[in-house]
Amino acid sequence: MRFLSWVLLPLIASTTTAIPLNVGTTSFTDSAIDSGLALKGLNALALANAFTKFNLKNGCNPAKVKIRQEWRSISKPQRRKFIQAVKCISAKPSILPPGQVPASIHLYDDLVWAHALRTGAIHKSGYFLVFHRYYIQMFEDALEDCGYNSGLPYWEWGLDVDGPHLSPLFDGSDTSLGSDGEYIPDREPFTFIPLGHNESLTIAPGTGGGCVHTGPFNKNEFTVHLGPYIDQDNNALPTPDPTLPDNPRCLDRDLNSESIRRWTNFRNSTHYILSYDNVFDFQGNLDGDIRATQKPLQLHGGAHGAIGGIARDVRISPNEPAFWLTHANLDRVWWIWQHLDFENRQTVAFTRTWMDLPPSGNATVDDYIEIEPHAPARKVKDLMNTVGGSPLCYVYV
Ligand SMILES: *[C@@H]1O[C@H](CO)[C@@H](O)[C@H](O)[C@H]1NC(C)=O
Ligand SMILES: *[C@@H]1O[C@H](CO)[C@@H](O)[C@H](O)[C@H]1NC(C)=O
Ligand SMILES: *[C@@H]1O[C@H](CO)[C@@H](O)[C@H](O)[C@H]1NC(C)=O
Ligand SMILES: [Cu+2]
DSSP states (O other): OTTTTTSSHHHHBOSSSOOSOEETTEEBOHHHHHHTHHHHHHHHHHHHHHTTOOOGGGTOOTTTOEEEOBGGGSOHHHHHHHHHHHHHHTTSBOOSOTTSSTTOOBHHHHHHHHHHHHHHHHSSSTTHHHHHHHHHHHHHHHHHHTTOOSOOOBOOGGGGTTOGGGSTTTSSSTTSSOOOEEEOOSOOOEEEOOTTOSSOEEEOOOSOEEEEOSSTTOTTTOOBOSOOOBOTTSOBOSSOOTTOOOOOBOOBOOOOHHHHHHHSSHHHHHHHHHHOSSHHHHHHHHTTOTTTOSOOOOHHHHHHHHHOGGGGSGGGGGGSTHHHHHHHHHHHHHHHHHHTSGGGOOOOOSBSSGGGSSOOOBOOTTSEEEETTTEEEEEGGGGSOTTSBTTBOEEEO
16 A cells, blocks of 8 residues: 555554554544545545556546546536536437337437346446446546536535435535425335345335425426336336337435435445455445345445435436436445555456346456447456546546
8 A cells, every 4th residue: 555655544544443444554443434534535545546547548647537526526617517418418319210219309318228228237247337437437428528528526425424405416406416306205115126136125215205396407307208117016127128108207306314324324435445355245245246245235226225216216227317426436436446456456246147147157357348329339348447548537536
C-alpha cells in the first residue's frame, strides 16, 4: 500500500482499537468506518493508484479523464444540466427497427430495453460488474451527445442512511431527480423470489409507493413505456416479451431508509472493499449470489431496494434515472477494490448466465460485452481498467 503514507489514512487510522476492517497493517476505527471517512480514504488511495494506470497509447490521460463525483459535490447548474441531458435522451426517438419493440418509443426506452433483453446474462453471472460498467459508460456517452460533458454522477447511499427522501438527490427540488413517490399507506411488505432462488425475500414498505410527485421526472414530465416484467407476485418473468404493447405510466418510487441501514450503509460498502481478496467472493457477496454467500440480499439488491418502485423490476430498473447513479456507486466500490491490488483484480468469476441457467460455462476476460446498437462489442479485459482508454477513461473522486 504505497500510497498509505500521504493520503488521509494517518487521520483516520488507529492501531490501538481492535477493528475488523483493515488495509495491510492499517486498521480503521469504528467511527471512521461508520462516518464514511474510511471509504473516503480508500477512494483517495484508489484515485492515486489510478493515476499511475493511464493508457496513453489509447488516448486516456489526465487532461482527458472524466471525473465522476457524488451528486452533492456537483454544482447546482451542473445538476440541472445533467437532468436536462437525461430528458434529452428521453425525448429522442427510438433507433430500434420499427416494430421490433413496440413499447420502445424513445432512445431512453431503447437503452432500458438493452438491459431488459440481456438480464439473464448480466446478473448473478460473470458479466455482472463488467456489463454494468460498460452500460453506464454508454449512458455517460449518451449524456455527452445531449450536452452534458462531465462524468456521470454517483449516489453514495451511506450519506442518506437517515432517509433518502431528505436527500438532495430526491428532495423534489429542481436540482434533484424528483421527489419520492406519492405516499401510499397500509402496504404489504415487498416480497419476491429472485430467479434461481427457492426462498422469498422481503423488503418493508418505504416512504412513497406511488408516482414521483414533484420535481424532475414527475408524472407530467416523464413516462415509462416498457414492461412491467414482474408478475403479480413481484417475481421477474423468465423472458422479456419484446412484443408487449406500449404501456405508458408514471415513474414510481418508494424510497426506503431501512434498505440503506441494512445493506448499503458506509460500513457495508467498506466491508465489501476490504473483506475479499478474489473476485468470486467479492462479486458473489456484493451481488448476493448464493453460490458465494448464504445472504441473497446485499449491496446490489439493497441499493435497488433503497429506491424501490420500478428499480425493483430488474429488467427495466434503468427506467429509474437514479439507476445510473446507483450503478456508478457500485462500479466505484468495485473500482476501489480493484485498485487495492490492481494487478490481481483484472478478472471475472461465475458463469455466462444467471445462476448458470441454462448451463453456460465460466465467463472469461476474452468474452465480449456488447450493447448493440448502442455500444460496440468489447472484450471483458478491455473494461477492467477505467483509465485504459478505448472505451473507458474515468475515475471517481
Ligand atoms: C431449489 O430447489 C430445487 C428442488 O428442491 C433444488 O434442486 C435447487 O438446488 C434449489 N435451488 C437453490 C438455489 O437452493
Ligand atoms: C451491513 O450493515 C448492517 C447494519 O450495520 C449489518 O447488520 C450488516 O451485517 C452489514 N452487512 C455487511 C455485509 O456488511
Ligand atoms: C468455473 O469456475 C469454478 C469456480 O471458480 C471452478 O470451480 C470450475 O472448475 C470452473 N469450471 C470450468 C469448466 O472451468
Ligand atoms: Cu442490471
